[in-house]
Amino acid sequence: MNLADHLPVLIVLLPLFGGALSLFTGANGWRPWTWALLITGSTFATSLALLEAVRYAPRKTLIYALGSWPGEYGIEYRVDVLNAYVLCVVSLLALVCTVYARRSIEDEIPDDRHHMFYAVWLLAIAGLLGITVTGDTFNIYVLLEISSLTVYCLIAMGKDRDRRALTASLKYLILGSIGATFILLGIGYLLMLTGTLNMADMHAQLMEMRDRGELLHNRTVLIAFAFLMVGLALKMALFPLHQWLPNAYTYAPSAVSALIASTATKVGVYMTFRFVFTLFGGVYDSLHNLDVFIACACAGVLVSGVRAAQQNNAKRVLAYSSVGQLAYIVLGFSLLNHSGVTASVIHIFNHAVTKGGMFMALGCVAYRVGGTEIRHLQGIGRRMPLTMAAFVAGGLGLIGMPLTAGFVSKWYLVQAALDEGFWWVAFVVLLGSLLALIYVWRLVEVIYFKAPDPQYADKDIREAPLTMLVPTWSLIGASIYFGIDASWTAEIADAAARTLLGGFS
Amino acid sequence: MDILGIYNYWVAIVIMMIGFYGVIAKRNLVKQAIALGLFQTGVFLFYITMAVYRDPNGQEGMAPIWSAIGDGTVKHPGPYDNPLPHVLILTAIVVSVSTLAVALAIIVKIKQSYGTVEEDEILAMDAEGDDCR
Numbered sequence: 157m158n159l160a161d162h163l164p165v166l167i168v169l170l171p172l173f174g175g176a177l178s179l180f181t182g183a184n185g186w187r188p189w190t191w192a193l194l195i196t197g198s199t200f201a202t203s204l205a206l207l208e209a210v211r212y213a214p215r216k217t218l219i220y221a222l223g224s225w226p227g228e229y230g231i232e233y234r235v236d237v238l239n240a241y242v243l244c245v246v247s248l249l250a251l252v253c254t255v256y257a258r259r260s261i262e263d264e265i266p267d268d269r270h271h272m273f274y275a276v277w278l279l280a281i282a283g284l285l286g287i288t289v290t291g292d293t294f295n296i297y298v299l300l301e302i303s304s305l306t307v308y309c310l311i312a313m314g315k316d317r318d319r320r321a322l323t324a325s326l327k328y329l330i331l332g333s334i335g336a337t338f339i340l341l342g343i344g345y346l347l348m349l350t351g352t353l354n355m356a357d358m359h360a361q362l363m364e365m366r367d368r369g370e371l372l373h374n375r376t377v378l379i380a381f382a383f384l385m386v387g388l389a390l391k392m393a394l395f396p397l398h399q400w401l402p403n404a405y406t407y408a409p410s411a412v413s414a415l416i417a418s419t420a421t422k423v424g425v426y427m428t429f430r431f432v433f434t435l436f437g438g439v440y441d442s443l444h445n446l447d448v449f450i451a452c453a454c455a456g457v458l459v460s461g462v463r464a465a466q467q468n469n470a471k472r473v474l475a476y477s478s479v480g481q482l483a484y485i486v487l488g489f490s491l492l493n494h495s496g497v498t499a500s501v502i503h504i505f506n507h508a509v510t511k512g513g514m515f516m517a518l519g520c521v522a523y524r525v526g527g528t529e530i531r532h533l534q535g536i537g538r539r540m541p542l543t544m545a546a547f548v549a550g551g552l553g554l555i556g557m558p559l560t561a562g563f564v565s566k567w568y569l570v571q572a573a574l575d576e577g578f579w580w581v582a583f584v585v586l587l588g589s590l591l592a593l594i595y596v597w598r599l600v601e602v603i604y605f606k607a608p609d610p611q612y613a614d615k616d617i618r619e620a621p622l623t624m625l626v627p628t629w630s631l632i633g634a635s636i637y638f639g640i641d642a643s644w645t646a647e648i649a650d651a652a653a654r655t656l657l658g659g660f661s
Numbered sequence: 662m663d664i665l666g667i668y669n670y671w672v673a674i675v676i677m678m679i680g681f682y683g684v685i686a687k688r689n690l691v692k693q694a695i696a697l698g699l700f701q702t703g704v705f706l707f708y709i710t711m712a713v714y715r716d717p718n719g720q721e722g723m724a725p726i727w728s729a730i731g732d733g734t735v736k737h738p739g740p741y742d743n744p745l746p747h748v749l750i751l752t753a754i755v756v757s758v759s760t761l762a763v764a765l766a767i768i769v770k771i772k773q774s775y776g777t778v779e780e781d782e783i784l785a786m787d788a789e790g791d792d793c794r
Contacts, residue, residue: 294749301756305763312767319774320787326767330684333697333760340753341704347746348711 160205164220164233167202167243168286168299171195171250175278181271188271189258195278196254199285200247207240211648219291227291227354234291234356238501238652242288242426245505249418249512249631250281256627257411260519264317264409273313280306280415284423293343293435294353296427297336300391303423304332307416311408324403331400335390342384346435349376355435362439371439384431385449392424394449394486395456398479402463405475410519413471417478418512422504425485429500432489433656449490454584456483461591465598470518470528473595474511477554480588481507487581488569494653496572499565501649506553506561506638513631514550517543520620520628525612533599535608539617542625544603546632551596553635556589560639564646669710677703690771690778694764701757705750712746 159166174195181187210216220233235243257277265273283303287296308329314321347353350361365371386397393401401421405413432446457480464476485507488500518528520543525532537544553560566585573581607613619625638645680703683696714722725741768778775783 298752298756305759308763315770322767322771322774323783326690326764326771329764330693330697334684337701337704344708344711
């Protein structure tokens with residue numbers, strides 16, 4: 157066997173062991189960061205290799221049996237075009253956020269804890285990548301808890317700037333654990349029914365039961381589906397189960413906000429794809445009625461837009477906007493047609509780069525000015541022009557202006573809604589853009605047209621350091637590039653949508 | 662349907678719901694963490710109890726241990742309980758312990774910086790000191 161056969165497991169093992177080893181790199185200085193950069197860099201290279209391996213054969217699936225146990229008994233890692241794409245998004249964002257983290261973390265976290273920070277950081281990335289690559293339901297639960305526990309710790313590390321990070325982290329911990337336990341319970345019901353934990357095997361057994369007509373009055377499947385969906389909705393912060401998100405994103409250290417806003421909830425969406433399409437796809441016609449998700453998502457778009465416009469902390473505005481953008485993603489696949497799923501898959505990438513870049517821009521402000529409240533942002537556009545230009549370009553993406561990545565996603569989404577004849581869903585999407593225009597404009601007005609707050613007027617505020625500015629602009633640049641030429645994302649999303657919907661169309 | 666015959670499931674569900682109630686209703690953060698543990702334990706019991714084998718004649722399963730019988734051949738003596746859920750729950754218990762550990766660590770830090778672990782008092786402090794750094 158050569159190394160290339162082991163790529164599916166290496167992508168998890170690299171950050172997992174890298175995280176543990178980073179404790180030995182010494183407390184401060186550049187060493188823990190260099191180590192983290194090395195690990196995330198090679199992880200990204202691995203994910204690119206995986207994507208290349210499956211990209212040109214949409215039906216191809218790489219299967220890696222851990223310890224050579226066949227899938228019915230052991231844990232199986234499966235990579236198809238959808239996983240490989242999500243792996244790429246997560247590991248790309250992890251790499252860029254790691255580059256960005258250095259100066260930001262030096263500023264926000266005491267020196268003696270840097271190696272621990274990067275250890276937890278890499279473990280979180282290992283968990284997120286693991287959820288994406290595994291084909292075993294119980295393994296999903298375990299990796300979900302690895303990524304969640306580490307993210308709680310990362311958020312709590314914001315306590316040296318603002319003690320509310322602690323309460324935000326605990327709230328996320330309690331709600332997140334409830335969500336994960338619901339997922340565990342749902343998996344338990346499925347295990348009871350099928351006697352297996354492997355997703356593909358579970359699907360095959362459920363299909364057999366359906367063919368024998370045993371599923372018609374089987375409440376176990378329905379209960380399993382209900383528990384799984386509530387748990388997943390909590391994990392991906394679908395309105396009205398998003399209560400943990402705004403504070404968690406607001407009080408986390410800047411680099412952590414950028415990482416979790418762009419990856420954690422996306423992986424939640426990916427899990428939902430797997431459960432709804434790969435596991436339950438075609439099993440039960442009525443299970444595919446995701447009207448509840450459509451209703452929650454529409455309400456989420458509108459309510460989060462209104463709430464975002466009322467916030468006084470720019471990070472909180474972005475956090476509420478994340479709830480709305482997540483709702484677009486959920487809305488897309490809940491429509492259960494090809495353009496809808498394509499819109500969701502594309503928006504996973506587009507929102508990750510846009511929101512990641514915007515959180516990074518705010519991190520630059522926090523680095524120079526010391527906070528992200530409205531009063532910190534006043535008149536900052538003239539003193540940090542490049543950073544704020546990135547922020548505004550990202551904001552246009554949130555609104556969905558043409559020539560930004562957000563426009564491409566919304567185009568597909570509106571098309572999907574009209575295909576189903578749900579003109580009111582298309583209307584909600586447009587109204588959501590209008591609300592985004594309001595909350596982005598509110599910030600733009602403060603940034604460019606207000607005089608600086610006297611408290612900060614004579615402070616020496618310059619452009620952010622280059623190691624922070626370059627990652628910020630590379631993400632925002634990607635969001636613009638993929639808005640102009642969406643052929644790469646659209647091609648992959650199209651292939652992913654076809655594999656997902658193949659189960660029941 | 663035999664309601665009492667599945668009392669083991671009732672026990673699991675009742676424990677789970679007591680925990681769930683505690684997480685939502687209790688205002689003390691430590692109590693919330695305890696209730697969260699109880700909730701997870703309920704789910705673990707659910708897994709354990711589903712592993713039990715009981716056939717219609719009332720015969721119960723044994724531990725899945727293969728042993729040598731009279732003529733020297735090694736085989737299983739009879740129906741046995743499913744060992745898989747036990748193994749899964751061993752992992753899940755570790756996860757639950759780590760969750761509790763992280764929760765308690767955060768609660769200790771909350772106590773240090775707020776001086777209280779009562780949720781309503783913390784919320785009141787956050788509301789008045791809107792800009793505490």
